[in-house]
Amino acid sequence: MKGFGTFILIVGVCWLVFALSMDVSVSTGLGRVNNLGLMADRQLHAIVGGMIALAGLIMLIFGGRAAAPAASVPAVNDTRPCPLCAETIKLAAVKCKHCGADVEPTARYVPATGWTIRIPCRPGMEFDATQKIVSDEGLPCAHPDGAVVVIGPYEEKAEAVEALKHIRVNHSIFGELSYKD
Structure with missing residues (x-):
């Protein structure tokens, strides 16, 4: 947006210079x-x-910011919601940086062997709602991995694909298949 704003500014200034240099006498x-x-x-x-x-x-002043480089974006799998204020904190945090509450550090969970469905969610209400849908459907639910709901493991890929199709069609929830040795 800022690049386009710069272009428009240059065009406007050139147009203005053209207008002011017009000869109006005959x-x-x-x-x-x-x-x-x-x-x-x-x-x-x-x-x-x-x-x-x-x-x-x-446009130049109020244009959107450029996308942050990938290195500065925190990894979703490395975070979890605070149990008191629901803000995102690191898995290894012992104190919430937002509300100051003491929290228990959590080790990162490594899913069991087999095919799993990983559904990325925002911490808080979206994560809880997705977790509830998965449990209400009776799907095997592994421990969540940060802000990712993990369904499975399944021994066969076909079973995982069917579960993925089921939640996609019935609840419009999209996830990805992964395999863990």
């Missing part, structure tokens, strides 16, 4: 006189160029 037998039609055209072009430049400036 030659007559007695010399040069100003033409009201040309003066109106110059005024119109100056207004349009100024508005385009203003729009570009607004």
Whole structure:
């Protein structure tokens, strides 16, 4: 958005310079006189160029931020919700940085051997709702991995695919298959 804003700003400024450099006089037998039609055209072009430049400036100032590099984005599997305030904290945290509550550190759970379905969720209400749907459907539910609901393990890939299709069709929940040795 900022790149487009810069482009629009440059176009607007060029248009404004063009408008202000227009010659509005015409030659007559007695010399040069100003033409009201040309003066109106110059005024119109100056207004349009100024508005385009203003729009570009607004886009440049308030445009969206560029995407953060992948290294600065925290890993979802390394976090969990705080039991008191539901804000995201690290698995190994002993104190919540948001509410200051003392919490028990949690080791990262490694799923059992077999095919699993991993459903990434936001910590808090979305995670709890997804976990409840999975348990209400009677699907085998492994320990959650951070903010990921893990269904399985299944010995056969076909069983995991059928479970994935079932939750996708009936609840519009999307996950991915993975295999763990």
